Amino acid sequence: MSLSVEVIETSELGDRSYIAHDGDVAIVVDPQRDLDRVESILEEHGLRCALVVETHIHNDYVTGGYDLARRTGAGYLVAAADDVAFNRDAVSDGDERTAGSLTVRAVATPGHTDTHLSYVVIASDGPPAVFTGGSMLFGSVGRTDLVDPARTEEMTRAQYRSARRLAGELDDDAAVYPTHGFGSFCSSGSSAGGDASTIGQERSRNDALVEDDEDSFVETLIAGLTAYPSYYVHMGVRNREGPAPVDLSSPEPVDPDELRNRIKSGEWVVDLRDRVAYASEHIGGTIGVALGQQFSTYLGWLIPWGTPVTLVGESQDDVAAAQRQLVRIGIDRPAGAALGAPGELATPHEIHGYPRSSFADLVSARERGEDPMILDVRRDDERAAGLIPGSAHIPLHSLLESLHEVPAGQSWVHCASGFRASIAASLLDRAGYDVVYIDDDYDAARSLGLTTD
Structure with a gap:
């Protein structure tokens, strides 16, 4: 029997979950907590969930894997080296399990985490698929600074070798299915996105495979790492405990x-x-x-x-x-x-309410002899690439603890597209500041000659 894969996109977090199946029996990979999406696909295709597998203890979301395994009676594959508070099928490098006509083999691919596993799924007919989690992504690899910033170089070298191990052990026609890499902050490098890839395609474009010098790869990847959401620190703790089922019933009404x-x-x-x-x-x-x-x-x-x-x-x-x-x-x-x-x-x-303006409005204000105070709420790496001279800078994720640093007077707030600036403007308004919200793309500032880039 051949292998089929259903993709469950969680675009809001830049992640994907997967249901690999032979038409009768399914393996669910890295499911999110809102399991109704998974259960709908299982029901639609008449599938029995035999295995739930985690590529790693996730940093960017609370897993639904523990609850799905409990609800379906499926085996729950989690790395044997992970310290968790629940019973699971503890697997290590080279371990194999079966689900219907499918064989699942665990492959140690440390780098994104110490205990990261990829899973090769083999059917009796057709090429295999490898579910790579936060290891090999489309065009790049998962970020390597989440375990411990002091170990980033060590983890980056492990990530490089893990991607090369997968490329060395699998043929060109093996399909690649990463969990991260579609906008997730767990991605790094030049993640390519897209709907599908194979080991052969990755050989020609993946940062870890086209760069033969490990030192150069490490230097480039580390230089490209940016800030990531602060809530990540809480995700691993929840995932090691075995997260409880979710309650999506309507919240209490507030008059x-x-x-x-x-x-x-x-x-x-x-x-x-x-x-x-x-x-x-x-x-x-x-x-x-x-x-x-x-x-x-x-x-x-x-x-x-x-x-x-x-x-x-x-x-x-x-x-x-x-x-x-x-x-x-x-x-x-x-x-x-x-x-x-x-x-x-x-x-x-x-x-x-507060005024909503554009970069062209900023130019007009300056032409009238005004000198608006501009507040840039982009990340440090974005600002390093170019800025509006004279602007103040507080990244959005630092704004709450840095409100005392906001200059007196009216602030014209901008980011790269307007979304983060809208949140910043609301926080400033809530704190009693006089704010003008620049709802515009930074490219417009470039085209108007306002920036250094």
Whole structure:
């Protein structure tokens, strides 16, 4: 029988999970916590889940693997070297298991983590597939500084050798299925994205395979590592404990009076509307994080961990979508939710707004003799590549603890595309600063001659 692979995309985190099967029996690889997506595919194809496998103890999300194995009775493959608080099928390099007509072989591929495993799945007919987790990605490899920053060089060398081991042991026609590499902060180097790849394709483009000098590879990869979300520090702990099932039922409704109380007490009340609507009008004291691809990444990065969060959305569907994203990073239950527009949830004097401008507006302001203070909230690596001379710089992920560093007066806030600047503007407005939100692409600043790059 041949091997089929169903892909489950979690684009909000830049990750993929997989269901490998022979038409009857399935192997689920690196599932997310919202298991209804997995169960729907299993049911649609009439598949029995025989094995759930983890390539590593994940850094960027809370796994659904433990719960899926419990619910289905499947074997749960986790590296024998991982220190976990639950029973599992402990596997090491070279160990094999069967699922229907499929054979699964574990291959030690340290680098992203010390105990990282890739899994080669072999069918009786057709080429094998290798599920590479955070080892070999499309065009590059997973980042190597998450275990211990002091060990980054050591882990990068291990990652280089792991990718080369896979390329040395598998033929060109073996399909490659990484978990990371589609926008995840667990990626590094020139990750290529795309829908599919093979070992043969990776031989011609992967950073770890086209660079024959290990020292050069290590130097280049380490130089390209950027900041990653602070919530990562909490993910491994949860995954080693065996995460509990999720509860996606509707949060407790919050009426306008209670919403007002929560805002006054300084709780995190998060407005899910798009950034244009939020700038135009919002309830003072809320934080604007637009529901979209990057919602959970930046909310999880910014919120003091463990702080209750109340969601404000225009519909129950918006709240449900936000909930689904949040459970994936371990924010299990919102403290509540309020539905409606600002005018329906607050009195007129509680409604705030701030100007929304462009880089062209900045040029016009300067031509009028004004000298706006510009606040750049991009990452350090982005700013190192080019900046607006005279601008202040506080990366978004450092803004809350650095509010005292924001210059006095009105701040014109920008990032690379407008998304992070919208969050920064809302945080500044919440803290009582006078803010102008630059909702524009940094390329426009370049074209106007405002930047050094």
